[in-house]
Amino acid sequence: MEVETKGFRVDLNRAQWFKSTRSGPNCDNCVEVAFVDEAIAVRDSKNPAGPALIFTAAEWDAFVGGAKDGEFDL
Template sequence: MEVETKGFRLDLSRAVWQKSSRSGPSCDNCVEVAFVDQAIAVRDSKNPTGPVLIFTADEWDAFVGGAKDGEFDLD
């Protein structure tokens, strides 16, 4: 699968997907991440042929920073 977005042309068929360390056998919200060229791809591990989100390095850093800071915590 090849995608073109945000100035990237990415061949996702060769991506090496890594399951989130927060995923587990009893978790329904599992994601996988692949670092492809200058971009980061994210997909639902239960639907590997489904849609893929593509992030730039800056977008990914902002997301990870927000997650570490608790920006997305449900209070």
């Protein structure tokens, strides 16, 4: 599946998806991440054929930085 967004085309057929090493085998609320072309794709691990969110490298870096800084802690 190819996705065109944010000014570039992402080929998800070539994506190699990764799930967090902190995800256990019985965890049912996980996401998978793939670094493809110029983008980062995120999908629900329970629905691999479903939609994927596409982020630019700058958007992904901002998210990871915010997570590390505790911006999303409840």
